[in-house]
Amino acid sequence: MRKGNCPKCNSQKILRNVRVIDRNGDYQDKSLSVRLERKPGALLFKGAETFDLSACICGGCGYTELFVDNPAELWRAGENCT
Numbered sequence: 001m002r003k004g005n006c007p008k009c010n011s012q013k014i015l016r017n018v019r020v021i022d023r024n025g026d027y028q029d030k031s032l033s034v035r036l037e038r039k040p041g042a043l044l045f046k047g048a049e050t051f052d053l054s055a056c057i058c059g060g061c062g063y064t065e066l067f068v069d070n071p072a073e074l075w076r077a078g079e080n081c082t
């Protein structure tokens with residue numbers, strides 16, 4: 001839905017790159033994100049990297065899709081996971 005109409009209702013009213021908030025129990029708003037761990041089995045130093053998510057939202061039916069803001073960077077980080 002980054003391009004084109006809504007796949008659910010075919011509306012052209014699409015809001016793109018909307019920030020998705022994660023409050024995480026405190027009063028500071030953060031962006032919802034995914035965390036990639038290069039060494040998930042390690043006790044410490046898991047090689048974690050965090051990537052923000054943003055949303056595309058249909059103004060006709062409310063259908064929402066999430067996207068990683070920088071997929072190429074996430075892919076490069078994930079290619080060498082152990």
Ligand SMILES: [Zn+2]
Nearest residue numbers: 006009058061
């Ligand atoms: Zn829709």
